[in-house]
Amino acid sequence: MRQQLSIRVVHLQCMHPRSLLHGALPSSLRFALAAGLSLTLLHLPSTHGFSRWDDDLDLLSPVALAAEFSSLKSISFSSIRKSFPAIQLRPASSRLRICCAAKSETLEKVLKIVKKQLAVPEGTAVTAESKFSELGADSLDTVEIVMGLEEAFGISVEEESAQRIVTVQDAADLIQELVEAKSC
Amino acid sequence: MASRPKLSGLQRQVLGLYREFLRAARLKEPEERLRIESIVSAEFRQNAMNVDRKNFLYIEYLLRRGKKQLEQLKSPDTLRLSTMEVGKTPQ
Numbered sequence: 001m002r003q004q005l006s007i008r009v010v011h012l013q014c015m016h017p018r019s020l021l022h023g024a025l026p027s028s029l030r031f032a033l034a035a036g037l038s039l040t041l042l043h044l045p046s047t048h049g050f051s052r053w054d055d056d057l058d059l060l061s062p063v064a065l066a067a068e069f070s071s072l073k074s075i076s077f078s079s080i081r082k083s084f085p086a087i088q089l090r091p092a093s094s095r096l097r098i099c100c101a102a103k104s105e106t107l108e109k110v111l112k113i114v115k116k117q118l119a120v121p122e123g124t125a126v127t128a129e130s131k132f133s134e135l136g137a138d139s140l141d142t143v144e145i146v147m148g149l150e151e152a153f154g155i156s157v158e159e160e161s162a163q164r165i166v167t168v169q170d171a172a173d174l175i176q177e178l179v180e181a182k183s184c
Numbered sequence: 185m186a187s188r189p190k191l192s193g194l195q196r197q198v199l200g201l202y203r204e205f206l207r208a209a210r211l212k213e214p215e216e217r218l219r220i221e222s223i224v225s226a227e228f229r230q231n232a233m234n235v236d237r238k239n240f241l242y243i244e245y246l247l248r249r250g251k252k253q254l255e256q257l258k259s260p261d262t263l264r265l266s267t268m269e270v271g272k273t274p275q
Contacts, residue, residue: 138232139191139195139199140199140202140225140228140229140232143199143202143203143206144206144225146203147203147206147207151210159196159200159203163191163196
């Protein structure tokens, strides 16, 4: 339960940058209520001393906040919803990827090569998120795919980076990076 | 990127050798290249299936043998690769 709570707090803090949250906690908590956070949790800060939040917010890490919450034994978290759609963030990686995301044509090409190389049966969906291991590739297949990609794009992939490839998207990103490095 | 299971040094060496073989195959005629690739791939896969992963001595022996064969294959004088099955009695 404690872990669950700490996740929520992290979400809260991520959603509201420090500048926004600082001194404006009640409104963010109202937001939390709208998003389905339990009433018990909403009441918690006021019983626990609201001013501390305002003053010490900069010093409190999400984990510390979570620890503070869980130290209050009288609180029940039974009504916390499992999903928390309004506040839930996208995974950080998918946001980070935007800056170096592979172009769709690269991805298309990669998907085609992967399908050909692995002889994926017709009708099996292969997407950017597909993991090579899920598509039935062993480590030898992965080597073959990387070699195939190297040839198709006229690049050379380092062995270390080749071993970090897990999903098709990883491969496409890596290739995009190398192709751009080659062209400039 | 999520990491995939860490490979041992020996596993990396084997995969590296496989890469090198496929690279070497690129230098040959297209027709021979396909043949080389299928032979090499069959050999690696067969050993991957049949050799006990703890049999380090044997795997190291295969690696050494593979490296020698790779050297021969890389030479521009080598044009093709062929295999023959010895002593296999028909069932």
